[in-house]
Amino acid sequence: MSKNLSIVNKDLKEERDKINFNVEEFTNWFYGGAEKVKEKKYIENYFLSDKDLNLELDTSYLSYKDKYEEAVRRSIVVYKKLYKLHNEMGGTHEDFVKIMENLRFTMGAINPEGNPFVLHFSMFALTIMNMTNDEQKAEWLPRIFNCNILGTYAQTELGHGTYIQRLETTATYDPKTKEFTLNSPTLTSYKWWPGNLGHTVDHAIVMAQLYSQGKCHGIQPFIVQLRDSETHKPLPGIDIGDIGNKVGFQTVNNGFLGFKNVKVPYKNMLMKNSKLLEDGTFIKPKNAKLNYGTMVIIRVHMIIDAACRIAKATTIALRYSLVRRQSPINPNEIEPKIIEHITQQNKIFPGIAKAVVFKCMADYLTKLHLSITQEGNTGNLARMPELHALSCCLKAVCTNEDAKTVEVCRLSCGGHGFLRSAGLDDVYRNSTAAQTYEGENTVMLLQAARFLIKSFNEARNGGSLTEGVKYLFDFIGRNGKREIFDNSINGILRAIQAAAAGRTYIAWKHIEDDKRHNSIEVATNLAGVHLTKAAELHGYVCLLQVGIEEIEKIIRNVSPALGLVFKNILELFAVDLILNKIGDVIQHVDISNEDIEKLEKQMETLFKFFRTSAIGVVDGFDFSDPIIDSTLGSYDGNVYENLINAARKSPLNQEDVNRTFHLYIKPFMKSNL
Numbered sequence: 001m002s003k004n005l006s007i008v009n010k011d012l013k014e015e016r017d018k019i020n021f022n023v024e025e026f027t028n029w030f031y032g033g034a035e036k037v038k039e040k041k042y043i044e045n046y047f048l049s050d051k052d053l054n055l056e057l058d059t060s061y062l063s064y065k066d067k068y069e070e071a072v073r074r075s076i077v078v079y080k081k082l083y084k085l086h087n088e089m090g091g092t093h094e095d096f097v098k099i100m101e102n103l104r105f106t107m108g109a110i111n112p113e114g115n116p117f118v119l120h121f122s123m124f125a126l127t128i129m130n131m132t133n134d135e136q137k138a139e140w141l142p143r144i145f146n147c148n149i150l151g152t153y154a155q156t157e158l159g160h161g162t163y164i165q166r167l168e169t170t171a172t173y174d175p176k177t178k179e180f181t182l183n184s185p186t187l188t189s190y191k192w193w194p195g196n197l198g199h200t201v202d203h204a205i206v207m208a209q210l211y212s213q214g215k216c217h218g219i220q221p222f223i224v225q226l227r228d229s230e231t232h233k234p235l236p237g238i239d240i241g242d243i244g245n246k247v248g249f250q251t252v253n254n255g256f257l258g259f260k261n262v263k264v265p266y267k268n269m270l271m272k273n274s275k276l277l278e279d280g281t282f283i284k285p286k287n288a289k290l291n292y293g294t295m296v297i298i299r300v301h302m303i304i305d306a307a308c309r310i311a312k313a314t315t316i317a318l319r320y321s322l323v324r325r326q327s328p329i330n331p332n333e334i335e336p337k338i339i340e341h342i343t344q345q346n347k348i349f350p351g352i353a354k355a356v357v358f359k360c361m362a363d364y365l366t367k368l369h370l371s372i373t374q375e376g377n378t379g380n381l382a383r384m385p386e387l388h389a390l391s392c393c394l395k396a397v398c399t400n401e402d403a404k405t406v407e408v409c410r411l412s413c414g415g416h417g418f419l420r421s422a423g424l425d426d427v428y429r430n431s432t433a434a435q436t437y438e439g440e441n442t443v444m445l446l447q448a449a450r451f452l453i454k455s456f457n458e459a460r461n462g463g464s465l466t467e468g469v470k471y472l473f474d475f476i477g478r479n480g481k482r483e484i485f486d487n488s489i490n491g492i493l494r495a496i497q498a499a500a501a502g503r504t505y506i507a508w509k510h511i512e513d514d515k516r517h518n519s520i521e522v523a524t525n526l527a528g529v530h531l532t533k534a535a536e537l538h539g540y541v542c543l544l545q546v547g548i549e550e551i552e553k554i555i556r557n558v559s560p561a562l563g564l565v566f567k568n569i570l571e572l573f574a575v576d577l578i579l580n581k582i583g584d585v586i587q588h589v590d591i592s593n594e595d596i597e598k599l600e601k602q603m604e605t606l607f608k609f610f611r612t613s614a615i616g617v618v619d620g621f622d623f624s625d626p627i628i629d630s631t632l633g634s635y636d637g638n639v640y641e642n643l644i645n646a647a648r649k650s651p652l653n654q655e656d657v658n659r660t661f662h663l664y665i666k667p668f669m670k671s672n673l
C-alpha cells in the first residue's frame with residue numbers, strides 16, 4: 001500500500017534508479033523479516049483504508065475540544081476493528097501484541113496529536129499484567145482486555161514527578177472495614193499529567209503512600225474506580241479534569257485528580273510484590289523497586305519509538321533534499337539538488353545512521369529485558385539494577401538525540417520545514433515530550449551514573465563487572481596512561497570507552513575529593529555535571545558496541561551489496577560520534593591533529609558512498625504516505641504540488657474575502673486615522 005500512484009518526480013526517480021542494493025531486503029531487516037513486513041503492511045492498510053476514520057479531515061485546524069472529540073471518535077473506530085482483526089487472526093495473546101505493536105505507529109497517522117487511549121493499552125494493562133497476584137489477574141484482565149473498564153497510570157503529582165518516594169497521596173488501611181481510604185492531603189498531592197485521565201478513562205492505577213498499623217510503607221499501586229460506569233460522572237470524593245493545552249500531546253487528555261476520603265476495597269492493592277495481610281500486616285517485597293517495573297518496560301519500548309521518529313524525519317528531509325534545487329555550487333551550472341551541498345549531507349546522513357543503530361539497540365534491549373524478566377520470575381533479581389541503569393541511560397541518550405535530529409531535519413527543509421504540512425512538528429513534539437515523560441532525562445542519566453560509579457569502585461577493588469562496563473577495567477589497567485588512538489571502528493569504540501571511563505573517573509574523583517568536607521550526597525550533587533556527561537558517554541559506548549556486534553551479524557546474513565551499506569552506516573555513526581565528542585576524547589586519548597583531520601576526511605568519503613544508498617535506506621524504512629503525512633516527504637516527491645494543495649485547504653482559503661475585512665480592516669483603512 002505504501003507507494004501512491006502519482007508520477008514520481010524525475011529527480012527522485014533518477015536517485016532511485018541509482019540504488020545499488022535491494023531495498024526490500026533492508027525493509028525486511030528493519031521490521032524483523034519478510035513475514036513481519038507483510039503483517040505490518042496488512043495491518044496498516046486494514047486500519048488506514050477505513051473511510052469511517054475520515055482521514056481527509058486535517059485535525060490541526062480544529063479547536064482543542066474538537067480535536068479531542070475527533071481523536072476519541074477515530075480511536076473507537078480503530079479499536080472496534082482491532083478486536084475484529086484479532087478474532088480473524090486467531091485470538092491469541094501473541095496476535096493481540098502483534099497488532100498493537102504495528103498499530104502503535106499507524107495510530108500516529110490517525111491521531112497525530114496523540115491517542116486518548118494509549119495509557120489503557122500500555123501502562124495500565126502492563127501494570128495489571130505484571131504487578132498483580134493470580135486472583136487479581138483473573139478479576140481485572142478480562143475487563144481490561146474487553147475494554148469494559150478503561151484505565152491509566154496515575155503516578156505523577158503536581159508537587160512530585162521525579163522523586164516518587166515523596167508522593168503525597170495517601171491510602172490508609174482499616175482492617176475493620178477491609179478498605180483503604182484515599183486522600184489528597186495537599187494541593188501538591190493532586191495527580192497531574194497522567195495521560196487519558198482528564199475525561200476518557202474511568203479507572204486508574206494510583207500510586208499512593210500506604211499507611212497501615214500507624215506506619216507508612218512507601219508507595220504502592222492501587223486500582224481505583226474514578227467515574228461511574230454508566231454516567232461517567234466522577235464518583236463521590238473524586239475531583240478530576242483535563243490539565244489544559246500543552247506543547248504537544250493535545251489529544252492525549254492528560255489530567256488532574258484529587259481524592260477526598262475515597263474508599264477502595266482491600267483486594268484493589270496490587271499484591272504481586274508487596275503484600276498487605278487482611279489484618280494490616282505489611283510484607284515487604286524482595287526488592288522495593290519492583291513497583292517501578294512498568295516504567296522500565298516503557299523506557300525499553302521508547303528506544304524503538306526514538307529510532308522510528310528519526311527514521312521518519314530523515315525520510316522527509318532526504319526526499320525533500322533530493323527534489324529541492326537551490327544555489328549553484330559552480331556559478332555557471334544549474335542549481336543542484338540541495339543534497340549536493342555537503343553541509344546538507346552532514347545534517348541528514350548521520351541521522352539515518354542513528355535510526356539504524358538505535359533500532360539495533362532496541363532489539364538488543366528488548367531481548368535483555370525479556371531475559372532479565374524471566375530471571376526475575378524465578379526469584380533472581382540480581383540483574384535488575386543493570387537493566388534499570390541501561391534503560392534509563394539509553395532512554396535519555398536516544399530521546400535527546402531524537403529531538404536534536406528531528407529539529408536538524410526541520411532546519412534542513414528551510415522555510416517549508418516550518419509548515420505544519422511538512423509533518424515535522426508532530427514528530428518533534430513527540431520527541432521532546434519523550435525527553436521528559438517516563439523519567440526526565442537528566443535524572444535518568446544520573447541514575448545511570450550511580451551504576452557507573454558503583455562499577456568504577458568495584459573495578460578499583462578488583463571486583464567483577466557486568467559485560468557492558470568492563471571497559472572500566474581497561475582504564476584502570478592503563479594506570480593514568482592515555483589510550484592510543486587507531487582509526488578503525490574498534491579503535492573509535494576504544495576511544496569512546498576511554499572517554500566514558502575517563503569522565504567516570506573525573507566524576508568519581510570529584511566525589512572523593514568533596515567527600516572530605518561534605519556528605520556523600522552533597523559531594524555527588526556537586527559532581528552532577530560530570531556524572532551526566534559520563535552517563536551520556538556510556539550510552540554512546542553501548543550504542544556503538546551493540547551497533548558493531550549487531551551489524552557484524554547482519555553483514556554475515558545479508559547480500560554483499562546490502563552488507564556494504566550497513567558497513568557504511570556503522571562507520572558513519574562511529575565517525576560522526578567521535579567527531580561530536582572530540583573534546584572528551586582529546587582529554588583521555590592520545591589522538592593527534594592529523595588523526596582528527598583523517599576522521600574529517602573519512603566522513604567526507606563516507607558521505608560520498610552513502611550519497612547513492614541514502615534514498616534506498618529511507619525508502620527501506622517503508623513509511624507509507626499516510627504514515628509519513630508530509631507534503632515534503634511523500635514517496636512521489638511532488639513537493640510543490642503537495643504544498644499548494646495543502647495551502648488551498650486552509651480554512652481561511654475557503655472564501656475569497658474574510659469577514660474581518662468589512663468588520664475591521666476596511667473601516668480602519670477608511671478612517672484616515
Ligand SMILES: CCCCCCCCCCCCCCCCCCCCCCC/C=C/C(=O)SCCNC(=O)CCNC(=O)[C@H](O)C(C)(C)COP(=O)(O)OP(=O)(O)OC[C@H]1O[C@@H](n2cnc3c(N)ncnc32)[C@H](O)[C@@H]1OP(=O)(O)O
Binds near residue numbers: 162290296388438
Ligand atoms: C487491553 C489489553 C492490552 C494488552 C496489552 C498488551 C501489551 C501490548 C504491548 C504493546 C506495546 C505497547 C508498549 C508501549 C508503547 C509505548 C508508548 C507509550 C506512550 C506513553 C505516553 C506517555 C506516558 C508517560 C508516562 C509517565 O511518565 S509515568 C511516570 C514516570 N515517572 C518517572 O519515570 C519517575 C522518575 N523517577 C524514578 O524513576 C525514581 O524516582 C528514581 C529512579 C529517579 C529514583 O527512585 P528512588 O528515589 O526510589 O530511588 P533512590 O534514589 O532511593 O535509589 C536509587 C536506587 O534504586 C535503584 N532503582 C531505582 N529504580 C529501579 C528499578 N526500576 N529497578 C531496579 N533498581 C532501581 C537504583 O539502581 C539505585 O540503586 P543504588 O542505590 O544501588 O544505586
Ligand SMILES: Cc1cc2nc3c(=O)[nH]c(=O)nc-3n(C[C@H](O)[C@H](O)[C@H](O)COP(=O)(O)OP(=O)(O)OC[C@H]3O[C@@H](n4cnc5c(N)ncnc54)[C@H](O)[C@@H]3O)c2cc1C
Binds near residue numbers: 161195438
Ligand atoms: C507529555 C507527558 C506525559 C506524561 N504522562 C504521564 C502519565 O501518563 N502518568 C504519569 O504518572 N506521569 C506522566 N507524566 C509525568 C512525567 O513522568 C514527569 O513530568 C517526569 O517524570 C518529570 O518529573 P517532574 O515533572 O517532577 O520534573 P522535575 O523533577 O520537577 O524536573 C524539573 C527539573 O529539575 C531537575 N531535577 C529534578 N530532580 C533532580 C535530581 N534528583 N537531580 C538533578 N536534577 C533534578 C530536572 O532535571 C529538571 O530539569 C507525563 C509528562 C509529560 C510531559
